[in-house]
Structure formats: structure tokens, C-alpha cells
Amino acid sequence: MKKALTVVLCISMLGSFASLFAGCSKTDAGEVNVYNWGDYAAEGQYGLMNVIDEFEKETGIKVNYTSYETNEDLYNMLKNSNVSYDVVVPSDYMISKMIKEGMLLEINYDNIPNYQYINNRFKHLDCDPENKYTVVYQWGVTALVYDKTKVKNKPTNWDVLWDENLKGDILMFNNSRDAMAIAMQTLGITPSTCTKEDIDKASEKLRVQKPLLKKYVMDQVFTEMETSQSTIAPYYAGDIAMMMEENEDLDYCLPDYGSNLFYDAMCIPTCSKNKENAEKFINFMQKPEIAAENCKYLRYGCPNDEAIKLLDDEIRNNELTLPSEEYLDKCYVFGNLDPELYEYMQEQFVNIQAE
């Protein structure tokens, strides 16, 4: 009896192992493999719509939804393993790198009628000037969040992150691009066209800042700021809107000289085996009701003009979610960050932390 059970267990284990491999290669006509950032779509949270379920219901196409944490994870996955994804959502600088390396397929925009709703600012992106590969999904800017009970003078730009009076209570981006860009802006350098020398100057500036900092953080910034553990931090504006809902003492500042405008766009990688389904999915995500639902959850900028009309005034008028056109004109985009330069940036940033 026991033996029989063992045999059954072994077979079922082998079976599940085999199906694990099968899952990667087998693609039904009725499927779409979506590889998105973690927690980057409304999936029924706070009573909002589950947009993935909704897509499945409407089209009958099964969505295999998986997520990644960084652009580099996505890049390595596509580059080094034998996977098949149909929709991926890289950011600005990564899109240009992927286009250069021939990793993306041209999108047939005839299959994406909802593309007409996309704001012109988000067409012909710096990273995709001929507008062949991308449909912008979300965008945003970087901004400052601070505790107004502890910061007496209302900050106007990044300089406050070097304020000696706040020593030990300042948080900083634990991400080379964003940290370096902030340092460059304080030095009057435009980050999107920076050179190696500019990176060296920015590194020096960050070295000066290090003793004043409490920590380099990414996601930890939420608890740090929401529970008033720290006083000031730069972060993504959409997330700052979320923090401010949790803690009344918080206020925000959009640096007067502009900040980093970033965007993530839906693209179809060359390993796609269901291109038509991918286009259906991308189109569905730009349906005004669906895009509005995502915006309500994420609080990042929505590129879809029709969707913005569907939002409550509270969200639509929030400068953090939807900064004014004039402000966006002042912002810079990392549209074409040279991979070699980025590598240098990353190396210098690690060196600053290691010292």
C-alpha cells in the first residue's frame, strides 16, 4: 500500500515537473503571456476592477500574468533564457536599448484603435522616434515628499536634500539613475545629455550628501515616511500621492526646474508567439474605462486623454498624478541613455555606497 502511494507520488511529481517545462514552450492560440512590473495594474484592490479578469472575460483569451522588479531583470530574462512573452513593459532608457538590440517587434497600430486616445506628448517618444514599437502604459515624474512639521521652509528644489539641519533624517534613492539625476540637476547639468565628466561631478555631490543621509531606500520609503520615521525623501510622484493619504503631516514639492519624466510602455518582444493577442491586450489596456481604473489604483500619470475624463476631480486635479503641461515641458527624459554611460553611473553609485 505504502509502496503504491510512493509510486503515485513520484509519478505526480514527475508530471508536475514536466508540465513546468511544458509551460514555457507550449503556446495556445488562445493565450497571451504578459510580463509586467510587480503590482502594476488594477487587479481588484480597493474594490476596483480586475482588469486582467475583465480582458479574459471579454476576449476569451487566457492571460498568463507574471511580474518582474527591475528593467534589468526583464532584459536578462529576454536576453538569456528561452522564454516566450507577448507583452512586456520596459521603461524609457530600456526601450531604446531593446530597440537597438533588435529585441522588439514592430506593432501593427491598425490593431490598436484605442491608440487614438493617447496624448500626443506620449507618441513619437525619444526612445522610439519613428513610433513603431511602443504604446505608453503609465508615466510619472520624480518629486520630493517631506514632513511639514519638521521642514520649516517650504522646499522649492532638490537642494534641501543637502540641508545640514536635516542631517540623519534624509532618505535618498537607492537607484543610480534617479540619485545621479538629482545630483546633476542641483549642479545645473541636464541629466539626459550627461557625459562621464558630469557623472563624476554628480558622484562628488553624492559623496558630500552621504554623511547627511539616514539611508538609501526604494520601497522602504513608504513605511519610513508614512510612520514619520524620516523627514524628507525624493520619490516617484504617484507613490507620494499614496503616502500623503496615509500621513497628514506629509507634503510634496515638484522641483521648480523640473524633474525626471519617466514612462513605461507596452511592447511586443521578438520571442512573442501570439502577436495578435498581444495587440488585443495592449488595445484593451488603453480602453478609457480600463486605463482609468489602472490610474485610480496606481496614481501614476495616465497617457490616455479619454480615460482622464473619467477620473474623479480629486485624482484629476492632483498635481502629483497629473502635473501640468507647463511643468512637463520643464522635465527631462532618459530616452536614450547610452548603456555604457549607464554602466558607469551604476559602478560609480555602488562605489559611493561601498566607501
Add this chain to the structure above:
Amino acid sequence: MKSKLLSVPYLIWMLVFTMIPLVMIAVTAFSDNNGHFSLEALASAFPYTHVFLKSLWIALLSTVLCLVIAYPMAYMVSQMRESTQNVVVMLLMIPMWMNFLLRIYAWVLLLQSGGPLDTLLSAIGIHGSYTNNTAAVIVGMIYEYLPFMFLPIYTVMGKIDKGLVEAAQDLGSNKSEVFRKVIFPLSIPGIISGITMVFVPSASTFVVAQYLGGTDDIMIGDIIDRIFFTNNHVGAAISLILMIFILIFLVLMNRFGDEEAIV
């Protein structure tokens, strides 16, 4: 013959999942972007020497503190009634069922200003934050790896023949002599494997320092993680150096423990 046949799957497993990846790391470490042989990556690893040393120092300190805490604990538990022993060991293991990150996160909340420790100490007039420093990193590591020190020592102590203890007592040994001459020497294999099991993962750990440490507390594991973002070659080179350090450590432990350390 039969046993040889049975070992084939394990040999294949080790070849595919241990040997080949090791070779790949070595190849990556000694090549450049064009695939040519290069020592550049290895040279780029040198600026991180002090991070290496600090990581090894933190790992060593955590290991020693784990030993100091776990050894008496294992001894006491092994002296209890068997039914009590099971309950105590169970209680020690339960936290391990929880995700590693959650446990580290719990420590952040415990140690931060306004947290339980701060509230408690504020009552006697001491106020402050106890996180974001090296001590907090070590506390996190000890908490994380204590069971790996406790279990091997406890297992070895449980196996010590009671007859040997009685014989020593019959021959006139007092309590401390019994401990020094019987129990301690017989528990050395447990200590050795405990040290190995704590030191090796704590030297290469990452994330813990990111959560509990300040701006100066970055460990070599975090550096490897960060470098792999943009440069696989330097990342592989640092990993390789770390592996060599750990190998040296294991060989030393092996010497020390008369072939009883696990490698």
C-alpha cells in the same frame, strides 16, 4: 555495482546544477564583453576589498555570537525531558516557517524610533532609534541564523552516550569536569558544522544590511546584486573571490575538526 548505478542521477544533478554554473561564473569573471580573455573584471573587484573585509568581519562576529547563545541553549535543551525537548525545539523552529524578509522587516519595526524597544527604554529616560547601524545588522543576522547553529549542536549532544557521563562521574569527576572532559569534546563536530552553516551564508548574505543597516553598512552580497545590474563580469569576479574566501575558510575548519566539518 548497484550503488554506483543509484548515484548516477545525483552525479548528473551535481554536474548540471553545480559544476556547470561554477565554470560559467569563472568564464564570465575572466572575460570581457566581446568574450575575450581579460583580467579587467577581476581588477575592478579590488576597490571593494574593505567591503569584503567588513562583510567577513560581520559574518565572523555573528557566528561567534550565535555560538555563544546557541551552545548553552542546546546543552540545556538536551538535558530536558524528551517531551519538553520536542516542544522547545518546535518553538525555536516556528519562526523559520515564516518568510526571511518578513522576519527582517519585523526587526526594523522593533528597533525603529517609536517602536517597542524605544517605548520600553523611553520609560527609563533613554530615547532613540536602534536601527540603521551595524549592531542592528548583526542582531538581524543572529536571529536569522541562530537555528542553524542550534540544531547541529543539539543533535550531537542528544547522541552523547549517557553511559560516558556516568562513567566519568563514577571515576570522580565533578560537574564541570564532566562537561570539560566528556560533553564538550564530544560536541565539537556539532560546533564545527554549526559554524560552517552560519558563517558561509552570513558572509554572502544580502538585503539584511539594506534593511537594518545605515548608509555605511553595505555588504558584499549587496554589491554583487547591484553590480549584476549592468556588468556581469565584475559581478562574477566578486562572486568568485568570495567563493575562494569561503573555500579557504572551509578547508581551515576541516583541518581544525579532524575531517568532521561538512564541506
